[in-house]
Amino acid sequence: MRSPFAYIPRRGPLQSARPGAAVAYLGALVVVAFLYSSPLVLSAAGIAACLAGWLAGARSAVRAALRMGLGLALLIIVVNALVVHRGETVLARLGTLPILGQVDITLEAIVAGVSIGLRAAVTMVAFGVYSACVDPDRVLRALRPIAARSALTATLVSRLVPVAAADAGRLRDASRLRGPGAAAVGRGALARRLLAGSLDRAVDVAATLELRGYSLGGPRGQRRREPSRYDARFYAVAAVVLAAAVLGKVAGADDFRPYPTIHIGIGPATSAVCAVVLASGLAPWRGAGRRVVRRPTVARAEGLGRV
Secondary structure (H helix, E strand, O other), X not given: OOOOOOOOOOOOHHHHOOHHHHHHHHHHHHHHHHHOOOXXXXXXXXXXXXXXXXXXXXXXXXXXXXXXXXXXXXXXHHHHHHHOOOOOOEEEEEEEEOOOEEEEEEHHHHHHXXXXXXXXXXXXXXXHHHHHHOOHHHHHHHHXXXXXXXXXXXXXXXXXXXXXXXXXXXXXXXXXXXXXXXXXXXXXXXXXXXXXXHHHHHHHHHHHHXXXXXXXXXXXXXXXXXXXXXXXXXXXXXXXXXXXXXXXXXXXXXOEEOOOOOEEOOOHHHHHHHHHHHHHOOOOXXXXXXOOOOOOOOOOHHHHHHO
């Protein structure tokens, strides 16, 4: 069972680009998500991240990240609606609850929770696309001359997170196949079993790395450069997105106020930032390249006979 976030080698612009270019491109969308609070800009960043993953072939990762991100966003909305009592539009009065006190559900608190939840969802989708499209071995080779131990740690994390997700799926399927007479297995028991298995795997990985001499400072070889014709594209798109985000922030594109009443501005600056961010999702598009048809070389029988 393969995790949807596991890296799969594919022939595409995002997979062929250097890790730095891919990180700069996806990181620009995450920066936009953390820089803005407007649901319009956040929705544009989320659509761009999903479109980038879809064009890069990481559709399973996008679907899984969307399920997780939207679930987390829903939880954030519920918690924010219960905890924050600001806002003039009261939708429900739940009375006095333990610890929370007087609870009034307001429309403004729900909209503010939607903004925070969208930010978390965009981040999860961008990370899912990164995990499925960027080769962790190339990341290790790129970061080894700078920080060998940190690069190894980051590579192991990117490798073991999909493995842990696959283990969780196998444990869940095994608990369902125990039969109707068996006791139900709760999430707590599954989490403890998953944690125990992860710790055992971590010990095995540490022992393997020690036997292979990763604790020793080996000689540093010459750094190999792996140029790609798609690097300039992703660097340029990341620069344009960041520049548009900063300039739009200065120009007032983040015109959003949830309290005391909801105000979502749709001005020229906001529309321009949304358009730039949406267009950035087309960066991994490969297009229909020209196919060169090579005709097989046919030897002439007469010439061969003469020779």
